[in-house]
Amino acid sequence: MLDQSVTFDSALIRKYDTAGPRYTSYPTAPQFHPGFDADALQRQIAATNAECPQRPLSLYFHIPFCDTVCFYCACNKVVTKDRSKAGVYLQHLFREIELLGGRFDPSRPVTQLHWGGGTPTFLSGEEMRALMAQTRRHFTLLDDDAGEYSIEIDPREVEPGTLALLRELGFNRLSLGVQDLDPAVQRAVNRIQSEELTFGVLEEARRLGFRSVSVDLIYGLPLQTEDSFAHTLARVIAARPDRLAIFNYAHLPERFKPQRRINAADLPSPEAKLAILARSMEQLAAAGYVYIGMDHFALPEDELARAQREGTLHRNFQGYSTHADCDLVAMGVTAISQVGDSYSQNVHGLDEYYARLAAGQLPVAHGIELSRDDRLRRNVITRLICDFSLDFAAIERQYGIVFANYFTAELQRLRDMAADGLLRLEDGRIDVLPRGRLLIRNICMVFDVYLRRGEPVRFSKVI
Known part of the structure; x- marks a missing residue:
């Protein structure tokens, strides 16, 4: 073993x-080039249909909107309190779903699906229902809860009934953004999120029958200390999530504008960051979590841990996965697909994304054929x-x-x-x-x- x-x-x-x-x-993405365009992606889709018409699919949908900005964030996002912008975005995303769905053989089942962002629950309940319905019209979703259908959750955006709706729509896995529970750290990065709120979402997810809950933390944030982060991690471990990700904060304010609002003098030193990581690993090992790799930990009975022991673990743009047999079809602004022997990424700007789809074109910006x-x-x-x-x-x-x-x-x-x-x-x-x-x-x-x-x-x- x-x-x-x-x-x-x-x-x-x-x-x-x-x-x-x-x-x-x-x-890696820096090698993508504009010579790989929408036509090249369509050729790859046709080739995979011909080679294996029942090869399963993994779908990813990027929802870029957030209500407030977290200063550490390096994701592609649109920070706005105008919820009507989501409706405009969905109109174009629905068109992309239609254009792509029509190109894949309908016998290809969707065994994995993920909504990421941004904050997917920025969408209203009605909009979430509409997005899943449009997906079902153009792709073959599973109806027996056997697929791995997951969504990224900001607990601050979970209203009464939100998790029940997500479970009804077919989601069976959640990834909770926590980052740090210390109030001083939360204020320094503009993400105020109480322990009561965070763990209330986790407990409700379990009551509703979600099969797996993952928690995301970040070390290296301003005002963090070895003791303060150990307290956060101890509270999270006590809740016993199935998976944990502990990411290293990369301070690159020249590339990511929100990070300019972080006081660099408040960041832990490299030595302090190493001490935080070392102690975190001791805590996780003592609690029975195993190291999957690349910041990820899981309980021994989790599917990721079992897949690693069995030599079937996979890695793609969603991180570690048990679905190595899938083509990854990603939709939304900046989304990256892996179809056949190729990668392709959609355009970065909303205006260009909207213009391409309004013209009936797939919004591919660049990619590469391997x-x-x-x-x-x-x-x-x-x-x-x-x-x-x-x-x-x-x-x-x-x-x-x-x-x-x-x-x-x-x-x-x-x-x-x-x-x-x-x-x-x-x-x-x-x-x-x-x-x-x-x-x-x-x-x-x-x-x-x-x-x-x-x-x-x-x-x-x-x-």
């Missing part, structure tokens, strides 16, 4: 302190980031290569990491050791051929 333990080694973390991709895709080398390297990176191990023979059989010859330079770099205790490299395998698992992004970066070109791309720090 896979050893899912992880070791916090501050010396190694400092040595490998660098920025790098999160590998929700490979190649080469054979891309597909090979994606497989290597995916297996490492999901399994913490890689069997050379499996890759050789699938791609007809001799691993040691194809990746000569990469294996040499890995030997240096092996000497540092991050991994074991022997018997035709890579096994990431417990002290290397927090640094899995560094290990995956060895296989990223695009990073060698030295292009000026900004990524977040790996820790």
